[in-house]
Amino acid sequence: MRISLLHTIDGNRRVFDDAATALNVGAIRHEVRADLREAVQQAGTFSPDMKARTKRCIVDLAAESDAVIVTCATLSPIVDEIEGKAIPVIRADKALAVAAGKADGKIVVLCALESTVEPNRRLFEAHVSEAGTSVDVIHVADIWALYGGADLPACFAAIARAADEAYEAGAAVVAFAHPWMGPAADLVRAPQRPLHSAEVALRAALSELSA
Incomplete structure (x- = not known):
């Protein structure tokens, strides 16, 4: 294969x-x-x-x-x-939206650029399967600059903090909009593991x- x-x-x-x-x-x-x-x-x-x-x-x-x-x-x-x-x-983006859309509750999508907020909102809302599920797309400021500047520890730590804050605020699932954000999943303190498209x-x- x-x-x-x-x-x-x-x-x-x-x-x-x-x-x-x-x-x-x-x-x-x-x-x-x-x-x-x-x-x-x-x-x-x-x-x-x-x-x-x-x-x-x-x-x-x-x-x-x-x-x-x-x-x-x-x-x-x-x-x-x-x-x-x-x-x-x-x-990969649609597979992520489909997986997140199975949640019953609040979906929080973390993204790195403001320009990706609305496209992600439309994509994830199109794949929500439960009537009570909502989608909140959050632009995590500065992580794209940190990633581009190769400060990966600070970048992934900021993503993990945003994921923990989302879970603490009641998210049923957190999804990382960009594949490169994946390593931050291992830094999240919450018992739930964020979804990432890889x-x-x-x-x-x-x-x-x-x-």
Whole structure:
């Protein structure tokens, strides 16, 4: 079994490697294409050319894999536009929203950029399965700057504090919006473990492959 992962942040490699080891996943392959995300962000939109380039990258990975996981939320919507998929192609962001949406109570989503608050709110609200479940998306200030500055201990400590505060405030589940936030889950003091998309997306891929 071989699972390929399309990243746009190199730091996601370690998070998925650790999750794959914990889940006894077989071979995984990493493809890092920061250029795709950067081109979309610079243009402010997904042009037809960028859609075609992203689809081609996913299709090429699929040709040599049993499953593909797209880990970048910017690129993920393109997965829904690919027709006739011969193998599972997983959106990590959607897999996370589906897993969190099973909660009965308050879902708190922690994200690193203000620009991702509303897209995450729409995504998670679309996958809420219980009538009494609410979604609160929180921008954790400064963690993106800390991450970009390679101050990872301070970055992950701040994420863990935000998760603990959310649980103390009554969250039924806390979800980390970005895969690179995953290591902070081990620093959370609350008995509940936050969800992060590396674990969730790999579980989703394994589930589809065993179906």
